Amino acid sequence: MNLIAEQALARAKGILSPGASSKAPTRKFWTPNDEQRFAELYGNTPMPELIEIFGRPNHAIYGKAASMGLKRSEAYMASEHACRLRRENNPGVEFRFQKGQKPWNTGTKGLPSTGRMPETQFKKGSKPRNWLPIGSLRLSKEGYQQRKVTDTGYPPRDWVAVHALLWEEHYDPVPAGHCLCFRDGNKQNIELANLELITRAERMRRNTIHRFPPELKDTIRQLNKLKRAISEASDEKQND
Template sequence: MNPIAQQAFDDALARLDGMPGRRTKDRKPWLLEDEDRLCALYPNTPMPELIEAFRRPYWSIYNKAYALGLKRSEAYLASEHACRLRRENNPGAGTRFQKGQASWNKGVSYVAGGRSAETRFKPGALSGKAALLLQPVGTERVTKDGIRQRKIRDDGPPQRRWKSVHMILWEESNGTVPPGHIVVFRDKNTEHIEIDNLELITRAENMRRNTIHRYPPELKSTIRQLGKLKKAISEASNEKQDD
């Protein structure tokens, strides 16, 4: 790994190691005295204090408490330390619509301004998917991946009614594509649909061409380390949102 990537990776690990609730594997076993102590503390002790007392991540403490059948006390649930939804009785009841209550805009006609009238669906108009199903055989479209397709049939599942134009061209010249093979573009240009630009390869070969195994060893190592770095940062961000 190059020095810049290594430094970024080390900095991320250092930040993660300093997080008390980091979700890493809890290698320290729970002893009987630890369980007895948790039974005594869990009903009334806030989680930050439990983390400090046991030197374990929050999820490990929650899991052990669940396994032991421990519950928070009524006093704790009524205190400021408990989650508001658990602390309050029927939270939000005062702001909900009551039975029979009318909304503020009942009976008020709404007229959209601007170009709304021009862009509304007209009576009998079809959505995009429905319109595609009614396209005649021979119609062509381009997918979001840039692959040109042609409608070849009106029956059967919708996804089988369309076929890639380059596949049609290949099969017209060479016959059916064997199982486990695909047809790819030699120059990677999906708009260059010519028989000389098409190549039949196995799916395994296609995977090799599109993975890091085609790169030099030092570059493969850097890509793997950057992947680990992104995963560590993502986990840290998700856990921070959960707190």
């Protein structure tokens, strides 16, 4: 890593995680003595005490108990320390719907309109304000010009790239595993001579850094390392 990248990395970590250790947290393993003591205590010891004794979060305690096949004792399950849903037998059953019981709005479709609500509700057959008829053009987020060919209400089906329609008009549809690219890189230059049918594997190779000069590839790698370091430092700060 060059000097500029090292300085930027150190500055990013200092800003995002001041005072935080650069060392990754080490995993805490269970020793045989820990397991023996855990087996003795788990049946009747409340969770807060287990967390304090073994220095592990509750999900680690539950996971270890499951892996060792440990269960809470009947006395513990009947005590106030046990979860109410586990301690009680089918709690809240009197407040649930009984078999055959119908809700009050059975047979109705939604709630009745009140006041001026009907004035602002969609009428049958009405279209939203951003609706466009078949044949309309739009620009996708990726910069491709699209034409509306159907009106099903499902945009991925209704809108098709204009350059793909042009290709299908003169040739067959784009086969699976292939795509069209613009020879000059201009997505607005929709001419048949400017379109090239290539495999997606070839497109991936063209979009990788291996096509760049060595000095530019090294700069891109350093930039990606810096982005990862900033992301890791941000995650560490959020976890503190």
